[in-house]
Amino acid sequence: MAQLDSELIDWAVYSEIRSSLGPDFVRILGYFREDGAQSIAKIETAMRAKDAAQIIMPAHKLKGESLQFGAIRLAAVAELIEMTARKCVEHQETPDEIIEQVVGLRPLFEETMPILEYESSPVVQRQSVGFGRRSSSLGNHVTNS
DSSP: OHHHHHHHOOHHHHHHHHHHHGGGHHHHHHHHHHHHHHHHHHHHHHHHTTOTHHHHHHHHHHHHHHHHTTOHHHHHHHHHHHHHHHHHHHTTOOOGGGHHHHHHHHHHHHHHHHHHHHHHOHHHHHHHTOTTBOOGGGOSOBOOO
């Protein structure tokens, strides 16, 4: 799973933003979840309407916010969608060529967000420093080692 996570998340960027935001990090990550879901809904709606112009701004916003949190795979797909939609507008074409990427955007977002949120959980941090305790899946019993 670590290999997959590294394909989805740039952990150096994630750590940097987490350090710089401090206690506000979890709240702002929550805004990213909300904004990302809204951007994806707008992209999907515009795609159904074959309106390339209406895809550009939500894809651009999703790309920027994804990059801020180190969600590199999500940012790359959002950028491809944005740039292709821009090209479609310039050439007065429908955005049919990005249907596959648009369809895959929500599942990618739903795969990425739990990883970001899990890593930001204070519970995860507390469990990792628990001395003499078994993992939570085994119960909260003190070991006799």
